Amino acid sequence: MSPMRRDAEGTRRRILDVATIEFARHGIAGARVDRIAAAAGSNKAMIYAYYDSKDRLFDAVFDAVVVRNVNDVPIDADDLPEYAARLCEQYERYPEVVRLATWDRLERGGAGARTAVVVEASAHKVAEVVRVQAAGLVRPDLPAATLLGLIYAVAQGPSDSVDADRATGSTGRRDVVKDAVARLIRP
Amino acid sequence: MSPMRRDAEGTRRRILDVATIEFARHGIAGARVDRIAAAAGSNKAMIYAYYDSKDRLFDAVFDAVVVRNVNDVPIDADDLPEYAARLCEQYERYPEVVRLATWDRLERGGAGARTAVVVEASAHKVAEVVRVQAAGLVRPDLPAATLLGLIYAVAQGPSDSVDADRATGSTGRRDVVKDAVARLIRP
Numbered sequence: 001m002s003p004m005r006r007d008a009e010g011t012r013r014r015i016l017d018v019a020t021i022e023f024a025r026h027g028i029a030g031a032r033v034d035r036i037a038a039a040a041g042s043n044k045a046m047i048y049a050y051y052d053s054k055d056r057l058f059d060a061v062f063d064a065v066v067v068r069n070v071n072d073v074p075i076d077a078d079d080l081p082e083y084a085a086r087l088c089e090q091y092e093r094y095p096e097v098v099r100l101a102t103w104d105r106l107e108r109g110g111a112g113a114r115t116a117v118v119v120e121a122s123a124h125k126v127a128e129v130v131r132v133q134a135a136g137l138v139r140p141d142l143p144a145a146t147l148l149g150l151i152y153a154v155a156q157g158p159s160d161s162v163d164a165d166r167a168t169g170s171t172g173r174r175d176v177v178k179d180a181v182a183r184l185i186r187p
Numbered sequence: 188m189s190p191m192r193r194d195a196e197g198t199r200r201r202i203l204d205v206a207t208i209e210f211a212r213h214g215i216a217g218a219r220v221d222r223i224a225a226a227a228g229s230n231k232a233m234i235y236a237y238y239d240s241k242d243r244l245f246d247a248v249f250d251a252v253v254v255r256n257v258n259d260v261p262i263d264a265d266d267l268p269e270y271a272a273r274l275c276e277q278y279e280r281y282p283e284v285v286r287l288a289t290w291d292r293l294e295r296g297g298a299g300a301r302t303a304v305v306v307e308a309s310a311h312k313v314a315e316v317v318r319v320q321a322a323g324l325v326r327p328d329l330p331a332a333t334l335l336g337l338i339y340a341v342a343q344g345p346s347d348s349v350d351a352d353r354a355t356g357s358t359g360r361r362d363v364v365k366d367a368v369a370r371l372i373r374p
Binding site: 142146172176 | 213214216217286289290293294329333336337340341343344359363367370371373
């Protein structure tokens with residue numbers, strides 16, 4: 001790779017890292033491209049040249065976060081309770097995953113969840129759950145996507161007024177989530 | 188009540204209704220007080236006179252939504268699965284409940300969940316769950332607030348990339364939630 005090419009990749013990477021923090025903190029409408037440019041040592045023109053628009057930049061951020069999540073915590077359909085417990089730890093380590101998904105849903109009705117990368121990641125997870133359902137390891141009476149939805153809901157926790165996290169603490173949360181998912185998937 | 192007093196109450200009520208829509212749609216930072224004023228046939232000065240600041244106006248909106256939620260769907264600790272199913276229907280009827288709670292968590296770390304009205308509502312729910320735990324109807328091995336957190340998480344659904352709602356449809360969701368909570372609370 002030429003040094004110039006390497007520089008360009010470095011710049012793109014830096015923009016993405018900075019944009020991840022900005023979007024996670026302020027959401028899509030609230031994020032400021034000039035703030036991202038300044039923090040990345042770049043400028044608005046270059047960001048738009050690379051990413052076209054603030055919305056496409058958000059998609060790129062969201063895709064990158066999903067890829068990291070899938071790499072760090074690949075689905076383990078043969079042990080969904082442990083998978084959920086690992087997800088819960090991952091969400092604690094990288095709270096921006098849930099924040100970005102939540103902003104996406106609040107501000108765009110979940111458009112980010114329809115990019116090719118995310119759709120493919122979801123399809124793989126669903127296929128894995130279908131497999132263990134067919135094998136009789138997991139209850140077959142719910143669509144695989146619905147089961148996964150329950151698992152993510154439990155791993156992420158509620159956005160309601162009763163704060164479960166404060167009652168249990170983060171060490172306890174792993175066990176609560178693992179036990180909950182074991183109950184939810186039992187045939 | 189004097190006609191002038193009645194007018195004032197009507198104005199406050201109208202501001203609150205309009206602000207609920209504005210905050211649910213745009214969040215706290217994104218909400219525009221001048222847009223609320225225009226839609227309520229009022230003005231910014233009056234809104235600040237009544238509610239002091241945009242943050243306090245949000246608190247008033249959030250409190251009102253929690254009060255309606257608690258009145259429409261009071262906790263029924265003796266039948267938590269049916270309570271969760273009703274909550275799920277209520278969230279579908281009034282999506283702003285979850286949206287407001289979510290904005291509050293994203294933008295202010297859940298500050299709205301600490302107003303007196305909301306704290307009192309939460310304390311009542313926790314006390315009810317403690318009661319049925321002591322009676323042996325519900326598993327006693329988790330703090331009541333943690334159990335409630337699981338119930339809300341399931342009733343609200345996930346903010347992740349796998350869309351459970353599309354797989355199940357809204358008529359099916361009630362049954363999925365009811366069954367899930369029955370599994371989660373079993374002693």
